[in-house]
Amino acid sequence: MNNPVKLTQTDHRHLWHPFTQQQEWCAEEPMIIVSGKGVYLRDIQGRDYIDGNSSIWTNIHGHSHPHIVAAIQRQAAQLDHTSFLGTTHPSAIELAKRLVALFPKNSLSRVFFSDNGSTAIEAALKMTFQYWQLIGHPEKKRFVAFSNCYHGDTAGAASLSGIPLFSDRFAGIHFPAEHVASMAELEALSHQESIAAIILEPLIQGVAGMRPWPQGMLQAVRAFCNRTGALLILDEVMTGFGRTGTMFACEQEQITPDLLAMAKGLTGGTVPLAATMVTEKIYAAFLGSTEEQKTFYYGHSYTAHPIGCAAALANLDVFEEEKVLEKLPATIKHFDKALTTLKNMSHIADIRQYGLIAGIDVMLDPTSKISYPWQDQMGAKICRAARKHGLLTRPIRDTIVFMPPLCITTEQIDQAVEALGKAIEEVC
Ligand SMILES: Cc1ncc(COP(=O)(O)O)c(C=O)c1O
Numbered sequence: 001m002n003n004p005v006k007l008t009q010t011d012h013r014h015l016w017h018p019f020t021q022q023q024e025w026c027a028e029e030p031m032i033i034v035s036g037k038g039v040y041l042r043d044i045q046g047r048d049y050i051d052g053n054s055s056i057w058t059n060i061h062g063h064s065h066p067h068i069v070a071a072i073q074r075q076a077a078q079l080d081h082t083s084f085l086g087t088t089h090p091s092a093i094e095l096a097k098r099l100v101a102l103f104p105k106n107s108l109s110r111v112f113f114s115d116n117g118s119t120a121i122e123a124a125l126k127m128t129f130q131y132w133q134l135i136g137h138p139e140k141k142r143f144v145a146f147s148n149c150y151h152g153d154t155a156g157a158a159s160l161s162g163i164p165l166f167s168d169r170f171a172g173i174h175f176p177a178e179h180v181a182s183m184a185e186l187e188a189l190s191h192q193e194s195i196a197a198i199i200l201e202p203l204i205q206g207v208a209g210m211r212p213w214p215q216g217m218l219q220a221v222r223a224f225c226n227r228t229g230a231l232l233i234l235d236e237v238m239t240g241f242g243r244t245g246t247m248f249a250c251e252q253e254q255i256t257p258d259l260l261a262m263a264k265g266l267t268g269g270t271v272p273l274a275a276t277m278v279t280e281k282i283y284a285a286f287l288g289s290t291e292e293q294k295t296f297y298y299g300h301s302y303t304a305h306p307i308g309c310a311a312a313l314a315n316l317d318v319f320e321e322e323k324v325l326e327k328l329p330a331t332i333k334h335f336d337k338a339l340t341t342l343k344n345m346s347h348i349a350d351i352r353q354y355g356l357i358a359g360i361d362v363m364l365d366p367t368s369k370i371s372y373p374w375q376d377q378m379g380a381k382i383c384r385a386a387r388k389h390g391l392l393t394r395p396i397r398d399t400i401v402f403m404p405p406l407c408i409t410t411e412q413i414d415q416a417v418e419a420l421g422k423a424i425e426e427v428c
Pocket of ligand 1 (some may be wrong): 219
């Protein structure tokens, strides 16, 4: 299976890729990735690319980090899988303890494992819904999310979506969620006592096009929840594990939520695993005898997968051993500086950056705010052109995402930004 022509034929014959118009995919030669090392991915022709979107925002310490690989191998040889329904295992137990220790004492003290960002959100929604029933407030069932938010693709998580392109078609199978664009709109909601939870991507919205919130937003939402009794669900699926400069984004405004979803970077971006963390207060509401029917009937076959847990433990080891968070400010400073070299290019309308996350908007005429016709797919064309210069990334419409692994060096940042600049110049 290493013949590119045969692989292409077989891919085109049998696969269905996510978020992909298959008719167009099958008309083109696919990029076949065969290996990864550090910040680089290698294609079947032997060309190396800087992984400019951390393999869809997951990778943290670079590909195939030896410590994480060894942990995965050890775990696979020792215990590949066991059900988490009715049994437990050392890696999950140890991981839960270490995750709880990442948050202030007596805040998020319980860990519920699942498989990906969407399931971590799905669990948070169902926990919230059941929690209010269990404590005698079934009227609290309104979920409030923010315009342009994204929380995943399963029907529950997608019900929260603030992005019409992804959610409108499925409106008929979604539950009704409310959307607000700002704190002012949140404050203006009527009957605030019936809100079950507010859900938010802290500090920066991802799929919306890498859009940072105004400073103080998190504290303001926390204060709103304290006043109205609504639970605060933070979606740290993208922002968790150092991406914004701290282990979790919520640390930067010194707040903790009632529920927190994490996924992508939890295993360093190696294997799927997610967690929904909750306060002891929420957890305690579910306690009782079986007959009381307070049990949380939710779970997946691979919940707390041992290999995922081992990878996540190794991910946390690397954070400590390589002093990743301590090194981040210098990397972020260089990232910021490197991006400013693009600012004066004629078709760049805006560059938004937070930590090691950047969104670069291109427009036909930035001065008059005239976008390219969406059919031109300029973002996709630019990312395609960037490959020729050794950078692999994906756009969100006409926003180019640059979100490298945290281990990227300053030289590699410069190379990636140069590649972006050349690609934008060629295409625009
Ligand atoms: C903020 C946020 N929440 C949830 C998700 C869904 O995660 P997953 O793709 O692992 O289901 C994503 C994915 O991009 C995300 O960015």
